Amino acid sequence: MSHQVIGYVRVSSQGQNTARQLSGIELDMEFVDKITGSTADREKLQQCIAYARKGDTVIVDSIDRLARNLRDLQDILTKLTTKGVIVKFVKENLVFTGNDDAMSTLMLQMMGAFAEFERTMIKSRQREGIDAAKKAGKHMGRPKKVTPELSLDVVRLSSEGKSIRAIAKEVDLGRSTVQRILGTKVSAQKTREVIW
Numbered sequence: 001m002s003h004q005v006i007g008y009v010r011v012s013s014q015g016q017n018t019a020r021q022l023s024g025i026e027l028d029m030e031f032v033d034k035i036t037g038s039t040a041d042r043e044k045l046q047q048c049i050a051y052a053r054k055g056d057t058v059i060v061d062s063i064d065r066l067a068r069n070l071r072d073l074q075d076i077l078t079k080l081t082t083k084g085v086i087v088k089f090v091k092e093n094l095v096f097t098g099n100d101d102a103m104s105t106l107m108l109q110m111m112g113a114f115a116e117f118e119r120t121m122i123k124s125r126q127r128e129g130i131d132a133a134k135k136a137g138k139h140m141g142r143p144k145k146v147t148p149e150l151s152l153d154v155v156r157l158s159s160e161g162k163s164i165r166a167i168a169k170e171v172d173l174g175r176s177t178v179q180r181i182l183g184t185k186v187s188a189q190k191t192r193e194v195i196w
Helices: 043-051 070-081 102-135 148-159 164-171 175-195
Strands: 005-011 029-034 057-060 086-089 094-096
Touching: 005 043, 029 043, 043 070, 070 086, 070 102, 094 102, 148 164, 148 175, 164 175
Parallel strands: 005 029, 005 057, 057 086
Antiparallel strands: 086 094
16 A cells, blocks of 8 residues: 555644645545644544554644644654554644654754744733623623613614614614514514514
8 A cells, every 4th residue: 555645734723724724736635623622632633643644644734723722732743653653744844754863853843832922922912802891891792691671772762863873872772683673573562563
C-alpha cells in the first residue's frame, strides 16, 4: 500500500471557510473539524490520528489549527510520530518525524508556546473590551426578554404615532423586535375583527 498525504483542517465555527487552509496541496484524504481548538477531543482529529499509518504524512496549515496549547500539541504529535507518521506544518515550514533533533523539538515548543500565549492575549483583550463596553453602559449578551408589559409599551408608543426607530430607542429594543411585536399585535387585532 502506498503512503498517503492526509490533510487536517480545523475552523472554529460552522460558518468559517475551510478552503483557504491547504489550498493547492494534493491530498489523498482530508479530515475537517468545525469546532474550537481548545480541546483535543475533536471527532475528525481523532479519526485522522486513527486513520494515519506508518509512512503517511499529515499536513496541517499551522500549529494553532492542530492545538491551542503546548501539552495538547505535544500529545497529538507523539501519537502520530510514534506510529511512524510524518507531521508537516505549512505556515511554520516545520516537519516532525519522531526522530527530530533537539533544535526541531525546541522550535516546536517555542511555536506552540507562542500560539498558546497569543490565544491567552486574545481572550484577555476580549475580556477587557467587554468590561469597557459594560462600563460605557452598552448591553452585552442576549437581548432583553420581551415581557407583556414591554409589548404594551411598544403598542402604546406606536398608537401615539412614534416611528419604529423612535420606539426601539425608547424601550431599548432592536427595530426588528419592535416590528415583530407590532406585527403580532396587528395580526391578533385582524383575527379578532374577523371572529367578531
